[in-house]
Amino acid sequence: xxxxxxxxxxxxxxxxxxxxxxxxxxxxxxxxxxxxxxxxxxxxxxxxxxxxxxxxxxxxxxxxxxxxxxxxxxxxxxxxxxxxxxxxxxxxxxxxxxxxxxxxxxxxxxxxxx
Amino acid sequence: xxxxxxxxxxxxxxxxxxxxxxxxxxxxxxxxxxxxxxxxxxxxxxxxxxxxxxxxxxxxxxxxxxxxxxxxxxxxxxxxxxxxxxxxxxxxxxxxxxxxxxxxxxxxxxxxxxxxxxxxxxxxxxxxxxxxxxxxxxxxxxxxxxxxxxxxxxxxxxxxxxxxxxxxxxxxxxxxxxxxxxxxxxxxxxxxxxxxxxxxxxxxxxxxxxxxxxxxxxxxxxxxxxxxxxxxxxxxxxxxxxxxxxxxxxxxxxxxxxxxxxxxxxxxxxxxxxxxxxxxxxxxxxxxxxxxxxxxxxxxxxxxxxxxxxxxxxxxxxxxxxxxxxxxxxxxxxxxxxxxxxxxxxxxxxxxxxxxxxx
Numbered sequence: 511x512x513x514x515x516x517x518x519x520x521x522x523x524x525x526x527x528x529x530x531x532x533x534x535x536x537x538x539x540x541x542x543x544x545x546x547x548x549x550x551x552x553x554x555x556x557x558x559x560x561x562x563x564x565x566x567x568x569x570x571x572x573x574x575x576x577x578x579x580x581x582x583x584x585x586x587x588x589x590x591x592x593x594x595x596x597x598x599x600x601x602x603x604x605x606x607x608x609x610x611x612x613x614x615x616x617x618x619x620x621x622x623x624x
Numbered sequence: 625x626x627x628x629x630x631x632x633x634x635x636x637x638x639x640x641x642x643x644x645x646x647x648x649x650x651x652x653x654x655x656x657x658x659x660x661x662x663x664x665x666x667x668x669x670x671x672x673x674x675x676x677x678x679x680x681x682x683x684x685x686x687x688x689x690x691x692x693x694x695x696x697x698x699x700x701x702x703x704x705x706x707x708x709x710x711x712x713x714x715x716x717x718x719x720x721x722x723x724x725x726x727x728x729x730x731x732x733x734x735x736x737x738x739x740x741x742x743x744x745x746x747x748x749x750x751x752x753x754x755x756x757x758x759x760x761x762x763x764x765x766x767x768x769x770x771x772x773x774x775x776x777x778x779x780x781x782x783x784x785x786x787x788x789x790x791x792x793x794x795x796x797x798x799x800x801x802x803x804x805x806x807x808x809x810x811x812x813x814x815x816x817x818x819x820x821x822x823x824x825x826x827x828x829x830x831x832x833x834x835x836x837x838x839x840x841x842x843x844x845x846x847x848x849x850x851x852x853x854x855x856x857x858x859x860x861x862x863x864x865x866x867x868x869x870x871x872x873x874x875x876x877x878x879x880x881x882x883x884x885x886x887x888x889x890x891x892x893x894x895x896x897x898x899x900x901x902x903x904x905x906x907x908x909x910x911x912x913x914x915x916x917x918x919x920x921x922x923x924x925x926x927x928x929x930x931x932x933x934x935x936x937x938x939x940x941x942x943x944x945x946x947x948x949x950x951x952x953x954x955x956x957x958x959x960x961x962x963x964x965x966x967x968x969x970x971x972x973x974x975x976x977x978x979x980x981x982x983x
Contacts, residue, residue: 524710524737525737526713526737527687527713527714527715527716527737527739528713529682529685529686529687529713529714530685531631531634531635531638531640531642531685531687532634532637532638532640534634536631536687538687538715538739540715540737540738540739543739543740543779545626545627545628545631546627547627547630547631
């Protein structure tokens with residue numbers, strides 16, 4: 511794990527709508543109504559984005575343990591996902607823990623539908 | 625297929641109520657001549673009850689939540705409910721007459737991340753709009769509110785319901801929407817009152833005007849495509865569902881009654897007595913609605929329009945059978961394409977004696 515990766519923290523923006531549907535997360539930006547769906551790996555990253563767990567720890571503890579992927583590949587893909595979603599403003603990124611996390615955890619862990 | 629359509633299909637496959645239309649009050653500050661509601665309060669759900677229902681909807685997988693009424697802002701707890709719904713991560717849409725929306729309300733809606741706001745405007749002329757709403761000054765106040773909402777960057781759509789009183793004003797309303805920089809949508813549907821009273825159907829625009837609407841490029845885009853004769857229905861069409869009501873869409877009244885859709889008054893349960901998901905999964909009424917395929921429709925299955933008609937099962941239900949035709953939609957299909965529906969042909973068949981005897 512590199513220092514660069516371990517220093518990145520991510521949190522879900524409050525300016526979105528989201529719901530889990532059949533194992534995939536649906537997300538809509540409240541800013542421009544852009545609609546996204548996340549595959550199961552991205553969904554796992556999204557759900558772990560509590561602002562307090564580093565991205566590298568998310569990859570290590572939530573991705574590599576759940577999916578058949580090596581750490582280096584998972585981290586590279588996670589970086590790409592985070593970069594793209596932060597560009598759309600639906601993920602907040604910081605090099606330190608995001609303490610004023612705008613969303614209650616209970617509000618973004620919807621029950622698996624169906 | 626768009627991403628949202630893909631997810632809607634998945635919701636259909638999984639039986640998830642992806643969209644819920646929630647009327648949180650029937651009270652209203654306007655008295656629109658075509659309204660189908662009784663505006664008296666017969667015991668609306670409390671703030672706590674509505675919050676509990678919102679929790680249940682989130683658990684059921686609902687994504688799109690429309691708050692409507694009545695006028696939503698007649699509830700003093702509206703912003704509390706809106707904030708609660710947004711914390712549950714619903715994509716919230718609001719239907720309102722906007723009369724009670726000022727700059728601070730508009731700002732609050734932006735802060736809470738409201739997805740869309742639909743405002744009812746009947747005419748660009750105050751004397752016509754205000755005569756329909758029966759609230760003097762309502763057009764001026766609604767337009768002012770649209771400016772507040774639009775200035776905040778919120779997405780606003782003007783909903784223009786057409787009836788006899790305003791049937792020549794759609795171009796003016798469309799121009800108003802352009803001037804305000806908001807979307808415009810037109811709906812020529814007047815529905816019976818929820819208590820079954822059909823007297824307001826007299827307000828429906830005549831067929832000749834409907835034809836004009838459907839052949840107006842400014843309203844429908846490509847007229848040739850929009851008014852094209854229907855293609856012959858294939859097996860997919862005949863095995864398909866009439867609409868999303870009861871499949872991925874539910875309606876909840878201010879009293880907790882659950883229906884397949886706001887236009888489909890088939891009582892299917894009450895969230896004051898049962899959990900929403902129990903109603904959604906086990907209501908015999910909803911399951912009956914879900915069992916109906918196009919091939920099961922008594923008259924429409926034989927109609928050339930079956931694959932393209934806007935047939936509303938709720939309107940059909942109000943006419944007597946959820947499997948029957950909706951004559952308002954028959955008329956729309958006819959005025960759009962010039963081809964009579966099976967229901968229209970059935971009703972106009974001349975009476976021919978079975979035996980003719982000449983002496």
